[in-house]
Amino acid sequence: MSPVPTGAVRPVDHGIANETFRRAIVAAGRAPTTDRVQPWRWRVSSGLLDLFIEHGREPTGRRTMISCGAALHHARLTLAAQGWRVTVTRQPDGDTPAHLARLRLDGPAPVSADTTELAGAIRQHPGPPAADGGPIEPAHLRTVVTAFETQHVGLALLSPDQAGALTGEPGAVLAVLHGPQDRNLDWLHAGEALSAGTLVAGGLGVTVEMLGHDPEPLRRTVPELGFPYLVVRLRQDAAGPPATAGLAGDRQG
Incomplete structure (x- = not known):
């Protein structure tokens, strides 16, 4: 078998990719949202993860798009913390404004301690509004x-x-x-x-x-x-x- 050139993208098994993406979707559901709703939907297909505006919503609202961006970051971070190198294409289809992003796994990647710790914070459910603790350092x-x-x-x-x-x-x-x-x-x-x-x-x-x-x-x-x-x-x-x-x-x- 010929060696794979350095930096080349190795195809990732679709079954592995799809299961990995499903875990990222769960994490994305914990993202902060501007209006206490989740105005997005995900599609897992053929080893790709696609992010869309929820049916019935227009991708021209600032607050809606901000919420979707937060979900995208939660998903990206979760994939990185699982040891994957990810390519993110934002607005991959110019003819479909509701199609916000596409994520593809390019292969394994090292995971830093910072990434692991940051992704771990996703699982910490926020409590009630914090009591004021004085000035921020x-x-x-x-x-x-x-x-x-x-x-x-x-x-x-x-x-x-x-x-x-x-x-x-x-x-x-x-x-x-x-x-x-x-x-x-x-x-x-x-x-x-x-x-x-x-x-x-x-x-x-x-x-x-x-x-x-x-x-x-x-x-x-x-x-x-x-x-x-x-x-x-x-x-x-x-x-x-x-x-x-x-x-x-x-x-x-």
């Missing part, structure tokens, strides 16, 4: 911001005056997911950032709460943000970080 805040920004979007921390004007809570730590463009693909990335940032924050005892405020007014008052996608509130949990703290950002795909 600056180092933890920087780590959380970095985690959000591994997914092709920015996270801007609002000043106390800006936060107070938006929510009437001058002491709250508010941040805005934003980017230079306002397209479906950008919203999908924003959802992936929401997943990555929330998982890392949880490991540091920091909760991420999605706010229902329309971020659009921020585009006028803080024009340097470009296009705002979502406003989140960050709070230090009074109980502190869980036993498995020290999560790092995921940079897969």
Whole structure:
């Protein structure tokens, strides 16, 4: 048998791929969503995993796409933690806007401790809203911001005056997911950032709460943000970080 060239993609048995994908789908069901619904559906076929907007929904709603992006990141992370190298094609069919992403297993890959720990956080079901534990440590805040920004979007921390004007809570730590463009693909990335940032924050005892405020007014008052996608509130949990703290950002795909 001829050796497989270095870097070549080895076909993965469809049965193995499909079972692996089913575990990723279960994990994706734990992703944070903007409206407490899961506006996506998955299709496993011929060794491929496809993500679609749920039947009856239009792929033009920012909050819907953000939720789907969070599910995509949960699935990607789960596959990486199982030791797979994954190719992700976003918007693979230009004629079908509801087809958001396609995932293919390219073969085994090494798994870092950070990836294992981050994927493990998916299984930790969030409890009730956290009691306020005081200021977030600056180092933890920087780590959380970095985690959000591994997914092709920015996270801007609002000043106390800006936060107070938006929510009437001058002491709250508010941040805005934003980017230079306002397209479906950008919203999908924003959802992936929401997943990555929330998982890392949880490991540091920091909760991420999605706010229902329309971020659009921020585009006028803080024009340097470009296009705002979502406003989140960050709070230090009074109980502190869980036993498995020290999560790092995921940079897969």
